[in-house]
Amino acid sequence: MKVARQNIHWENHQKHIPTVEEEGGRVWGCFRSCFLQSAAPYTEGIAYKILKNDLGIDLREAPGHTSCGAIGYHGDVTKLETQMVIAARNFSVAHYELGVDNLFSFCVTSFANYTEMIQLWQEDPQLREYTAKTLKETTGRDFWIPQVCGYPSVVHASDIFYANRHILAAKAKYSLKGIKAVDHIGCHYAKIFPGEVVGGCEFPRVLVGLLEAFGAEIVDYPERRHCCGMGFRNCAFPENRDYTASSVYKKLSSLKETHPDCDLILTNCPGCTVFLDAEQGTIKEVLGVEFNIPVMDYAQLTGLLLGYDPFKDCGFNAKVVPIEPLLDKIGIPYDKSKTPEERRRPF
Amino acid sequence: MGKLIEELKQDIQYQHGMNACLNCGICTAVCPAAEVYDYSPREVMNICHQEDEEALIELLKSDKIWYCGQCFSCTPRCPRGNSAARVILALRRLSIRYGYFAESEKGRQQLFAKRVFGENLLKRGLTLLATNITPQNFPELGEFWEYYFEHMKEMREWWGVPMDLENSPGSHRIIPEKDMEELRAIYKATGALELMEAIEKGMEKKLGSKEEVEKYWQTWLETGDSRNYQLKKEKEEDK
Known part of the structure; x- marks a missing residue:
């Protein structure tokens, strides 16, 4: 066999995520994303519908679980100690109140944050002891570490879509045959703990596997792994957001140069989903350059192909780049008697 | 060895982020911040490596440590297993503890981080709130986001993600008060409140009074x- 870098990475970076047909894959505890529920709430909406209705997963979520606080961590208002105890609290709530062993998060930064805390506890008994003791003292709760297939870890929501991709593809009403697509993996999904990523950080399989299962042709481009520029304090404060727009410009210029016919970018990170789309508007306004590349997350794409409504279910009415040309190309119907504005403004 | 260097070396983020930097510059080559700012993670690593107290203080007072976007693109590419992004986490906390952050324009933005992310967590248990993503602050989200923002409650119900439900799981829910009390206790016990307070105090010292801090915020x-x-x-310089 020809030894390409892909093979080497693939061998080193596999984790088992149970499908709904396996033990441990039918009940999941989940953590909400504070970024998604603020900036793209419809994405969690469609993910829920698919996980529950199409995959039949028993999703468990406690009212009392909180944000992991990692935006505050990477935004420098909390400490590592804080992150450890909050993670332990959320794990404890999920296990002792909801009876779940395996957990996933909708946010990639939560995924990285929880992975970091679990690995620190594994490596350093003192940190584990500190966390368990502080958790007990502040909340009265008991320490517990989540496991996926017996391995101390959590996974990301896109991992579950990936694991169940063939089941989803078999149910799909539409196919991506003839569609050229590329993934954009969230930095905090892949780059902090590449060993916890399906396929590693340079050649991750999580979204490419989903796209291929739906029949898409994958394209590659030089800046494929460049960050979208969300950058926490850089996107959060308008005076820093030239950082975000510049990163999007760098990426999309590279894509357009290499594959001007690429039809869509698939994401798994809340920040990328929002800013790769939104900054195309800024770039058009400031530089007069139009990319018009639809950006969507794994749940929105799966929703479209399963036959959910592009606007009411998948939320494409709040995006900057129009989705209709792609819907036409795939052959997904929508109400053409309405104007684009009418489709996007239901009230 | 200086006091701050000693303190930096005690930080677990520093211990995990800094092994031995060979100054190859791969981190800078792939860094989105280095692309747009006068910033080089290699330079930051170099200054830390030199263990020169004065150079470290100068770094802590500068904009540089605040340019990093925390994407960690540097981390998997480093041939020596260092993480500049992780070292930045340690440097920023040191800068806040000593009030040096208030000496730079980008550092002073920590007041917004504290009053947005920090206060959101303490009041709602959520780091970001739907009301933070205003069309005024995020004009790039476009005209349809403006429409959404005006019809937030109805739109979220229409999408099947109703907001602000009490005693219920779900999007943007109201977290029960007993859980909020636990969260606040964690913030206090783990030193996060102290860190947030250091931001307010550092700003007050730099700007001269609490009133000036409010003016800056307004x-x-x-x-x-x-x-x-x-x-x-x-x-004064303008005069």
């Missing part, structure tokens, strides 16, 4: 750009 709320607030020194 300027940002009203214009979305803290550079519209003039520091006393800048005002």
Whole structure:
């Protein structure tokens, strides 16, 4: 066999995520994303519908679980100690109140944050002891570490879509045959703990596997792994957001140069989903350059192909780049008697 | 060895982020911040490596440590297993503890981080709130986001993600008060409140009074750009 870098990475970076047909894959505890529920709430909406209705997963979520606080961590208002105890609290709530062993998060930064805390506890008994003791003292709760297939870890929501991709593809009403697509993996999904990523950080399989299962042709481009520029304090404060727009410009210029016919970018990170789309508007306004590349997350794409409504279910009415040309190309119907504005403004 | 160097070396983020930097510059080559700012993670690593107290203090007072976007693109590419992004986490906390953050324009933005992310967590248990993503502060989200923002409650129900439900799981829910009390206790016991307080105090010291801090905050709320607030020194120079 020809030894390409892909093979080497693939061998080193596999984790088992149970499908709904396996033990441990039918009940999941989940953590909400504070970024998604603020900036793209419809994405969690469609993910829920698919996980529950199409995959039949028993999703468990406690009212009392909180944000992991990692935006505050990477935004420098909390400490590592804080992150450890909050993670332990959320794990404890999920296990002792909801009876779940395996957990996933909708946010990639939560995924990285929880992975970091679990690995620190594994490596350093003192940190584990500190966390368990502080958790007990502040909340009265008991320490517990989540496991996926017996391995101390959590996974990301896109991992579950990936694991169940063939089941989803078999149910799909539409196919991506003839569609050229590329993934954009969230930095905090892949780059902090590449060993916890399906396929590693340079050649991750999580979204490419989903796209291929739906029949898409994958394209590659030089800046494929460049960050979208969300950058926490850089996107959060308008005076820093030239950082975000510049990163999007760098990426999309590279894509357009290499594959001007690429039809869509698939994401798994809340920040990328929002800013790769939104900054195309800024770039058009400031530089007069139009990319018009639809950006969507794994749940929105799966929703479209399963036959959910592009606007009411998948939320494409709040995006900057129009989705209709792609819907036409795939052959997904929508109400053409309405104007684009009418489709996007239901009230 | 200086006091700050000693303190930095005690930080677990520093211990995990800094092994031995060979100054190859791969981190800078792949860094999105280095692309747009006068910033080089290699330079930051180099300064830390030298263990020169004065150079470290200068770094902690500068904009540089605040340019990093925390994407960790540097981390998997480093051939020596260092993480500049992780070292930045340690440097920023040191800068806040000593009030040095208030000496730079980008550092002073920590007041917004504290009053947005920090206060959101303490009041709602959520780091970001739906009401933070205003069309005024995020004009790039476009006209359809403006429409959504005006019809937030109805739109979220229409999408099947109703907001602000009490005693219920779900999007943007109201977290029960007993859980909020636990969260606040964690913030206090783990030193996060102290860190947030250091941001308020550092700003007060730099700007001269609590009133000036409020003016700085108001300027940002009203214009979305803290550079519209003039520091006393800048005002005097104008005269």
